[in-house]
Amino acid sequence: MRNGPCFVCEFVAGAPDAAHVTVYEDDEHIAFLDRYPTVPGKVLVAPRAHIEHAVRDLDESAYLRLMSVVRKVALAVETVVKPERTYLLSLGSQQGNSHLHWHIAGLPAGTPYQQQQFHSLMAENGVLSPTDEEAAAMGERLRAALQG
Structure with a gap:
């Protein structure tokens, strides 16, 4: 993500290599499952425009x-x-992931203190590997919660 085109702009444009599971969208914003989640149901929210x-x-x-x-x-x-x-963070920099986006990460109940906060969000400490079916099901549950 440090090299190449903006991953959010590519996703918004519909590039197949930048596909994510969308959970919310309107004319100005898009929310989608993180492709490399460190906690279940981690979502990114971004403006559609490159800001x-x-x-x-x-x-x-x-x-x-x-x-x-x-x-x-x-x-x-x-x-x-x-x-x-629930952690809410806006991360990124000019060196990588420069498109403004917010991370929404729900800390699983019972997570030991030493594995909370930034530790729980760092890919260096491991990422989850949901199957396409699991990601689709999570996306569906989140979309349903947004409707209710």
């Missing part, structure tokens, strides 16, 4: 609309995953 800075590149109204989507999707993650805590 790089959460503060500088969004006026207050656009920022609040984006954060409303983040909250809505986070509530769906909480309904489906039933986490001990």
Whole structure:
């Protein structure tokens, strides 16, 4: 993700190599399952437009609309995953993943303290490998929670 085209822009454009399971979309935003989740049901929320800075590149109204989507999707993650805590982070940099996106990660209940917080989000500590069927089922449960 540090080399090549923007993975969010490629996904929004429908590039087959950038496919993800979509859980929410509207005219301005898209939410999709992380392809390399470190916790079950980890979702990324991004503006459809290539925006790089959460503060500088969004006026207050656009920022609040984006954060409303983040909250809505986070509530769906909480309904489906039933986490001990829900982490919301905007990560990325000019060196990689520059497209603004928010990570929504539900910390599984009972996770030992030493494996919580940033530790639970670092791919270096391992990623989950859901099958296509498992990812599709998770996406369906999240979409259903968003409808309810």
